[in-house]
Amino acid sequence: MHIPDGFLNIATVATTYTISSGGVTYAAREAGKKLGEKHVPLMGIMAAFVFSAQMLNFPIAGGTSGHLLGAALAAILLGPWGGLLVMACVLIVQCLIFQDGGLLALGANIFNMGFVGCFLSYYAYVAITKVVGTERKGMLVSAFVAAWLSVFAASVLCVIELVASGTTPLGVSLPAMAGVHALIGVVEGLITVAVLSFVLATRSDLLSLQKV
Amino acid sequence: MKRIKWWHVALFLCLLLAVLSPLASSSPDGLERVAEDKGFIDDARDSPYEAIADYVFPGIENEALATILAGVLGTLVIFGFVYGAARIVRSRKREVS
Numbered sequence: 250m251h252i253p254d255g256f257l258n259i260a261t262v263a264t265t266y267t268i269s270s271g272g273v274t275y276a277a278r279e280a281g282k283k284l285g286e287k288h289v290p291l292m293g294i295m296a297a298f299v300f301s302a303q304m305l306n307f308p309i310a311g312g313t314s315g316h317l318l319g320a321a322l323a324a325i326l327l328g329p330w331g332g333l334l335v336m337a338c339v340l341i342v343q344c345l346i347f348q349d350g351g352l353l354a355l356g357a358n359i360f361n362m363g364f365v366g367c368f369l370s371y372y373a374y375v376a377i378t379k380v381v382g383t384e385r386k387g388m389l390v391s392a393f394v395a396a397w398l399s400v401f402a403a404s405v406l407c408v409i410e411l412v413a414s415g416t417t418p419l420g421v422s423l424p425a426m427a428g429v430h431a432l433i434g435v436v437e438g439l440i441t442v443a444v445l446s447f448v449l450a451t452r453s454d455l456l457s458l459q460k461v
Numbered sequence: 462m463k464r465i466k467w468w469h470v471a472l473f474l475c476l477l478l479a480v481l482s483p484l485a486s487s488s489p490d491g492l493e494r495v496a497e498d499k500g501f502i503d504d505a506r507d508s509p510y511e512a513i514a515d516y517v518f519p520g521i522e523n524e525a526l527a528t529i530l531a532g533v534l535g536t537l538v539i540f541g542f543v544y545g546a547a548r549i550v551r552s553r554k555r556e557v558s
Contacts, residue, residue, distance in 0.1 A: 250490060250491055250492040251492070252492065253505040253506065254505070254506040254507075254508070255504045255505045255506035256496075256501070256504055256505060277550070280547070280550050281550050281553065284547060284550055284551045285551075286551070288547065288551075289544060289547040289548050289551055290466070290467075290468035290544065291468070292543050292544065292547045293468070293472075293540045293541075293543045293544030293547065294468050294471045294472060294475065294540070295543075296539045296540060296542070296543035297471075297472055297475040297536045297537075297539055297540035297543075298471070298474075298475050298478075300475075300535055300536055300539045301475045301476070301478040301479040301482070301532060301535075301536045302475075302478055304478070304479060304482040304485060304516060304528075304532050304535075305478060305481060305482060305484070305485045306485040306486040306487070306488070306490065307485075307486055308486040308488060309491075312488050312489075312494070313488055313489060313490070313491060313494040314485075314486035314487070314488040314489065314490050315490060315491055316485075316490065334543075335543060338539065338542060338543050338546070339539060342535065342538060342539050342542065343535075345512070346512045346513055346535065346538070347512070347513050347514065347515070347516055347531070347535065348507075348508040348511055348512065348513075348514040348515065349515075349516070351505075351506070351508070352508065352509075404491065404492075407492060411501075416501050416504055417496075417499055417501050421499050422495055422499050425494075425495045425498060425499065426491065426492070426495050429491040429494065429495065430491050433491055451467075452467050455467075
């Protein structure tokens with residue numbers, strides 16, 4: 250759901266750029282304080298994975314496709330600020346080199362898919378594991394819900410920005426966007442669970458790194 | 462010979478995903494679909510320039526190959542960018558402490 254240029258008005262562009270650039274700057278400072286030796290390759294790999302997995306659009310209901318967001322996976326493995334940094338780097342490269350997502354819409358895309366995607370999924374994951382436990386099963390269930398939430402919330406925010414910009418009325422686009430992304434969110438949850446169980450089976454120590 | 466580290470394997474798997482990218486569905490994504498259905502897709506403005514637009518490497522006739530090349534290149538660039546940035550942040554931290 251990379252927003253192209255032309256969908257957002259100046260006020261929305263300015264607001265989202267301000268929030269996102271502030272968030273990314275703070276995230277870089279947090280990373281400076283907390284990054285350990287093992288975080289360095291994990292950050293690179295998360296970014297490479299989010300980028301390559303996002304290229305693989307899967308068909309969803311009737312002539313529509315979706316792709317992995319990856320924010321929940323990045324946030325669960327790295328922590329919310331680390332996840333935000335990874336997502337922001339991917340979105341910047343996609344925007345500047347691949348013309349995916351508009352230059353003016355970059356702030357909104359980082360806000361929806363990076364900022365909110367990572368923070369909502371991270372804290373949802375932490376909250377749910379407190380209830381269902383941090384055993385393998387509890388982790389995977391929590392990750393599924395967190396991943397679904399990240400996609401759903403990003404799509405709702407996207408609609409709110411479009412409505413605030415006068416591009417589309419709320420009553421028209423919210424049900425359509427929320428509906429299709431509720432489905433895409435299920436696939437997001439499944440992929441997130443699959444990757445996490447792979448990491449658990451092969452390098453479970455990566456899951457116990459300090460969260461950034 | 463240097464030992465193979467976990468992230469060498471992981472990066473290889475990411476590159477493998479990029480190689481599979483021509484298999485991706487070419488249907489519009491959720492937002493594009495809604496923009497088409499609800500009639501605001503024409504509001505979209507193209508970027509003022511094109512580098513590797515739409516994940517198709519320019520100047521290559523075979524589209525699958527052009528997509529693979531774009532995907533592999535993008536995966537390596539983003540890995541190098543983030544790995545390098547994290548390494549710089551990390552080494553600066555060590556100098557301070």
